[in-house]
Amino acid sequence: MRVVDLTCDLYNGMPTYPGDPPFRHEFVRHGKSVGDVTLSRLEAGSHSGTHIDAPLHFVPRGRSVDMIDPQDLVLPVSFVDLSYKAPGSRITADDLRGRVLPGTAVALYTGFSRLRGKEEYLYKWPFLDRSAADLLASVGVKAVITEGMSISGWPGAEGFPWPPLTSEEESTYVHVKLLSSGIIIVEGACGLDQLAGCGSPTVVISPLKVRGSEGAMARVLGLC
Helix, strand or coil: CCCCECCCCCCEEEEEECCCCCCEEEEECCCCHHHHEEEEEEEEEECCCCCCEHHHHCCCCCCCCCCHHHCCCEEEEEEEEEECCCCCCCHHHHHHHHCCCCEEEEEECCCCCCCCCHHHCCCCEHHHHHHHHHHHHHHCCCCEECCCCCCCCCCCCCCCCCCCCCHHHHHHHHHHHHHHHHEEECECCCCHHHHCCCCCCCCEECCCCCHHHHHHHEEEEEEE
């Protein structure tokens, strides 16, 4: 068995969704010799880097991160090669039809994580449209994993220069459709191409167990 890491690094100055709190890692104590304690602290939004959206993120009284059944976090994978999709393009039902199976985590490989650190990464990810969200819900998948900073498109925001790629209404619809259907959303994954060629891959999604939280940073591993 081969284990691949699908998680982006967390570091000071890393890209975060526009308007979200910045990620900060600060050492508060440095050990000077063996046996001395080194200690640091973190400050971050719960949707920093590779993370999950729990139903509570868009569904009032929906499940929080700590309420997700562990069996829903270790899943077989439907790997969908969407590397032909240009930055900022829509992923539609036609792109997914016949390529996803019930009970799986759908890994949407676009190669977009290679743009991490560039301006395009902050707004121009390929994204699910309404038809794709409807299809995933109807099939009965358990999770969907994207390399983009959101599963839905950039709707624009005051104070940021980039034009919207979708409407606020559609962006909300995609999240609500998936989360209200019990589908866990994993955003900000890195290196999904590592799952290509795996015969029957499995993914392990391991979010921080933050009581009552709508989302959490996560380590995501693929087993090939």
